[in-house]
Amino acid sequence: xxxxxxxxxxxxxxxxxxxxxxxxxxxxxxxxxxxxxxxxxxxxxxxxxxxxxxxxxxxxxxxxxxxxxxxxxxxxxxxxxxxxxxxxxxxxxxxxxxxxxxxxxxxxxxxxxxxx
Amino acid sequence: xxxxxxxxxxxxxxxxxxxxxxxxxxxxxxxxxxxxxxxxxxxxxxxxxxxxxxxxxxxxxxxxxxxxxxxxxxxxxxxxxxxxxxxxxxxxxxxxxxxxxxxxxxxxxxxxxxxxxxxxxxxxxxxxxxxxxxxxxxxxxxxxxxxxxxxxxxxxxxxxxxxxxxxxxxxxxxxxxxxxxxxxxxxxxxxxxxxxxxxxxxxxxxxxxxxxxxxxxxxxxxxxxxxxxxxxxxxxxxxxxxxxxxxxxxxxxxxxxxxxxxxxxxxxxxxxxxxxxxxxxxxxxxxxxxxxxxxxxxxxxxxxxxxxxxxxxxxxxxxxxxxxxxxxxxxxxxxxxxxxxxxxxxxxxxxxxxxxxxxxxxxxxxxxxxxxxxxxxxxxxxxxxxxxxxxxxxxxxxxxxxxxxxxxxxxxxxxxxxxxxxxxxxxxxxxxxxxxxxxxxxxxxxxxxxxxxxxxxxxxxxxxxxxxxxxxxxxxxxxxxxxxxxxxxxxxxxxxxxxxxxxxxxxxxxxxxxxxxxxxxxxxxxxxxxxxxxxxxxxxxxxxxxxxxxxxxxxxxxxxxxxxxxxxxxxxxxxxxxxxxxxxxxxxxxxxxxxxxxxxxxxxxxxxxxxxxxxxxxxxx
Amino acid sequence: xxxxxxxxxxxxxxxxxxxxxxxxxxxxxxxxxxxxxxxxxxxxxxxxxxxxxxxxxxxxxxxxxxxxxxxxxxxxxxxxxxxxxxxxxxxxxxxxxxxxxxxxxxxxxxxxxxxxxxxxxxxxxxxxxxxxxxxxxxxxxxxxxxxxxxxxxxxxxxxxxxxxxxxxxxxx
Numbered sequence: 001x002x003x004x005x006x007x008x009x010x011x012x013x014x015x016x017x018x019x020x021x022x023x024x025x026x027x028x029x030x031x032x033x034x035x036x037x038x039x040x041x042x043x044x045x046x047x048x049x050x051x052x053x054x055x056x057x058x059x060x061x062x063x064x065x066x067x068x069x070x071x072x073x074x075x076x077x078x079x080x081x082x083x084x085x086x087x088x089x090x091x092x093x094x095x096x097x098x099x100x101x102x103x104x105x106x107x108x109x110x111x112x113x114x115x116x
Numbered sequence: 117x118x119x120x121x122x123x124x125x126x127x128x129x130x131x132x133x134x135x136x137x138x139x140x141x142x143x144x145x146x147x148x149x150x151x152x153x154x155x156x157x158x159x160x161x162x163x164x165x166x167x168x169x170x171x172x173x174x175x176x177x178x179x180x181x182x183x184x185x186x187x188x189x190x191x192x193x194x195x196x197x198x199x200x201x202x203x204x205x206x207x208x209x210x211x212x213x214x215x216x217x218x219x220x221x222x223x224x225x226x227x228x229x230x231x232x233x234x235x236x237x238x239x240x241x242x243x244x245x246x247x248x249x250x251x252x253x254x255x256x257x258x259x260x261x262x263x264x265x266x267x268x269x270x271x272x273x274x275x276x277x278x279x280x281x282x283x284x285x286x287x288x289x290x291x292x293x294x295x296x297x298x299x300x301x302x303x304x305x306x307x308x309x310x311x312x313x314x315x316x317x318x319x320x321x322x323x324x325x326x327x328x329x330x331x332x333x334x335x336x337x338x339x340x341x342x343x344x345x346x347x348x349x350x351x352x353x354x355x356x357x358x359x360x361x362x363x364x365x366x367x368x369x370x371x372x373x374x375x376x377x378x379x380x381x382x383x384x385x386x387x388x389x390x391x392x393x394x395x396x397x398x399x400x401x402x403x404x405x406x407x408x409x410x411x412x413x414x415x416x417x418x419x420x421x422x423x424x425x426x427x428x429x430x431x432x433x434x435x436x437x438x439x440x441x442x443x444x445x446x447x448x449x450x451x452x453x454x455x456x457x458x459x460x461x462x463x464x465x466x467x468x469x470x471x472x473x474x475x476x477x478x479x480x481x482x483x484x485x486x487x488x489x490x491x492x493x494x495x496x497x498x499x500x501x502x503x504x505x506x507x508x509x510x511x512x513x514x515x516x517x518x519x520x521x522x523x524x525x526x527x528x529x530x531x532x533x534x535x536x537x538x539x540x541x542x543x544x545x546x547x548x549x550x551x552x553x554x555x556x557x558x559x560x561x562x563x564x565x566x567x568x569x570x571x572x573x574x575x576x577x578x579x580x581x582x583x584x585x586x587x588x589x590x591x592x593x594x595x596x597x598x599x600x601x602x603x604x605x606x607x608x609x610x611x612x613x614x615x616x617x618x619x620x621x622x623x624x625x626x627x628x629x630x631x632x633x634x635x636x637x638x639x640x641x642x643x644x645x646x647x648x649x650x651x652x653x654x655x656x657x658x659x660x661x662x663x664x665x666x667x668x669x670x671x672x673x674x675x676x677x678x679x680x681x682x683x684x685x686x687x688x689x690x691x692x693x694x695x696x697x698x699x700x701x702x703x704x705x706x707x708x709x710x711x712x713x714x715x716x717x718x719x720x721x722x723x724x725x726x727x728x729x730x731x732x733x734x735x736x737x
Numbered sequence: 738x739x740x741x742x743x744x745x746x747x748x749x750x751x752x753x754x755x756x757x758x759x760x761x762x763x764x765x766x767x768x769x770x771x772x773x774x775x776x777x778x779x780x781x782x783x784x785x786x787x788x789x790x791x792x793x794x795x796x797x798x799x800x801x802x803x804x805x806x807x808x809x810x811x812x813x814x815x816x817x818x819x820x821x822x823x824x825x826x827x828x829x830x831x832x833x834x835x836x837x838x839x840x841x842x843x844x845x846x847x848x849x850x851x852x853x854x855x856x857x858x859x860x861x862x863x864x865x866x867x868x869x870x871x872x873x874x875x876x877x878x879x880x881x882x883x884x885x886x887x888x889x890x891x892x893x894x895x896x897x898x899x900x901x902x903x904x905x906x907x908x909x
Binding site: 032091097102 | 345346347454458459462463465466469470473474477478481482485488490491492493494495496497498501502506614616695705707
Binding site: 401405407421422425428429432433436437440441480483484486487489 | 742745746749750753757759760761762763764766
């Protein structure tokens with residue numbers, strides 16, 4: 001089980017620092033185009049999405065971190081602009097419940113296998 | 117007139133379905149089955165009538181008036197039948213009836229006549245509930261007086277050949293599982309859930325599974341070619357709604373395998389069968405009730421939503437209660453051995469249900485939070501992060517599992533075998549990582565695990581001469597499909613590139629080793645839409661080709677659709693989409709995608725489906 | 738698990754009722770985006786060139802610690818024409834209205850204001866949409882009410898309607 005968590009941590013921390021454009025793309029893919037239906041900012045061509053894309057590009061040029069950019073946008077537009085919700089009390093269930101599900105499930109499976 | 121005839125037929129169908137129940141309670145089983153079949157024929161006939169009304173543009177029928185137009189090509193007139201809530205619900209009901217009748221026609225074991233009549237009884241009641249819902253809230257044959265001369269037209273985004281086929285396949289899958297539910301409930305009530313039952317259920321589950329898989333693939337292909345967003349899967353709640361029953365059904369198939377061969381896991385298998393249809397119903401609810409704000413959602417109508425919710429509540433709750441009453445606590449025949457087929461099929465179920473659960477939480481959670489006035493969005497990043505580590509382990513388990521033997525028999529030969537494939541995959545993935553200079557752990561693990569799966573299957577196929585044994589084809593094909601699909605997803609995810617740019621006529625853009633020139637632009641006005649066609653000349657590695665993306669603005673209803681242009685090469689796709697110029701500028705926005713290994717994704721999906729087909733139609737031993 | 742059947746059934750019913758009541762209530766909850774993230778927050782420091790003067794001006798200095806209305810508009814935006822009469826009425830009522838001209842061509846904006854009259858005391862230009870992001874704007878038109886401590890009291894998305902108009906009048 002320990003290894004799953006290590007995996008998970010590694011995944012959350014993968015830093016895409018290759019190029020500025022790649023970073024812009026990664027960030028805008030993670031932002032919801034709030035005026036569109038089911039599109040990310042990256043995919044959309046609406047005025048709203050174009051503004052946000054420009055904004056993210058500028059902030060990256062200014063050497064802002066991803067967190068700073070997300071925080072700013074969250075402050076202005078609310079939590080739902082980010083596709084990957086930040087870890088808060090009401091969101092914690094999103095991560096805890098599936099992991100709990102897996103743990104309980106594996107206990108049941110292993111008990112089943114060793115049951116006489 | 118037309119409307120009255122059709123309504124009369126539907127009423128007759130309800131009536132005869134009631135009669136069927138009546139005969140069942142009086143224990144006149146053959147009559148009960150007969151009347152179910154009458155009812156089913158009537159509903160199928162009424163569906164044909166609706167198709168006929170759509171094809172002949174009979175605008176005295178409201179569903180036709182609202183969703184069709186005389187100028188539409190014949191193909192889309194036909195498709196209009198299920199391109200709306202009422203028509204698609206009639207299709208839904210027709211398929212429930214059709215599966216029931218098909219079963220009553222094909223299932224001819226005289227000694228299990230009692231079982232058969234119970235199956236038809238359950239199927240009849242699922243069908244009846246939906247039929248009543250259809251007539252009372254969404255009757256497709258409502259009449260319009262006076263008779264309008266022209267229809268309102270079909271949503272332009274739906275005018276696409278792939279999207280015409282997508283919903284019927286999806287429904288055949290969703291609704292096909294209703295028969296699985298009837299079969300499992302009858303098995304529970306009669307306490308006949310055994311290996312014999314499992315082999316009766318098998319082809320029916322497989323057929324529905326194949327249809328659902330095809331439906332999902334068509335949707336994905338459509339999204340890739342038509343939406344112009346360069347991707348094939350968006351974790352959109354409506355896509356998730358179709359993925360959830362698919363995952364449940366895939367788990368069901370694997371646990372049926374245990375029931376079929378070892379006569380174990382009865383309770384669990386029956387629970388999965390119930391879950392599968394429950395998730396189909398949940399998907400129906402999500403799409404039709406208006407709780408979602410999504411590309412695919414049908415018109416919002418809370419009243420209908422409440423009805424659907426009540427129906428789903430009744431059907432699923434009843435099924436689960438029947439399950440808890442009749443499930444017998446089987447004494448599991450212990451098998452302590454971890455490296456056995458049973459335990460790996462258990463692990464398979466654990467993982468598939470975990471994936472299902474993640475998708476469920478991700479889809480439902482924002483909806484539930486909306487009750488408390490909180491809004492969050494859950495997108496690809498969440499799913500990718502939480503699923504990826506588990507997918508790697510799942511792939512490894514998938515490589516090992518099929519090599520194992522049932523029960524306690526130890527098969528040592530696979531150790532050396534796996535060692536070889538693992539080493540080769542390790543070398544290959546390290547090589548790929550180094551050559552392409554993409555030092556990312558996720559890519560490495562993805563490549564490694566999916567290559568292990570693919571190579572193991574290929575080696576096994578050659579070494580054990582599996583090509584001589586048709587029995588193994590379904591498993592080999594669909595597992596190979598999964599390996600190729602995931603390998604391609606990883607490659608596509610990490611090696612694809614995209615570029616957003618603004619360009620003027622005649623301008624030339626360069627990026628990486630690709631140059632792109634905007635050579636021509638035409639604007640046409642065609643009766644219902646304005647279309648801008650563009651030509652781009654692209655040269656890469658001494659190769660020159662032209663891409664002709666276009667974009668349409670429909671006037672009624674106002675909507676912009678994008679016609680992407682794609683140049684396939686051996687390993688990848690060059691994909692270009694354009695957008696209308698912004699206000700008072702000649703500059704238009706365009707987006708170029710280099711989609712690596714996208715063919716592999718289609719190939720993987722294709723193999724999975726073909727494997728399923730083999731399994732559905734193979735001779736039973 | 739060795740539960741009695743009755744208990745099992747009760748548990749199933751309870752879980753189902755909870756799950757389905759969630760689904761039921763979710764059908765009636767507001768799903769239109771009602772993004773009120775900016776309400777209650779302070780007005781950010783914004784400055785830009787103005788439409789008629791070419792001098793860079795600061796929004797807060799224009800407001801001078803007075804209650805005022807901030808309207809985001811563009812000449813190419815159709816709903817802006819719809820709400821324009823309301824802005825004129827508010828001006829007549831003595832409200833101070835400051836505008837942000839969103840991604841517009843200045844000469845078109847001037848034409849627009851000549852044609853429909855100018856209700857604004859000052860018009861800041863926002864050619865790239867960067868001011869708009871700082872205000873959490875989704876699209877044009879949008880209207881903010883700001884009190885004398887530069888706090889955003891209310892915000893309206895889309896053209897001003899009778900309802901919002903009354904709200905503004907009450908705040909006065």
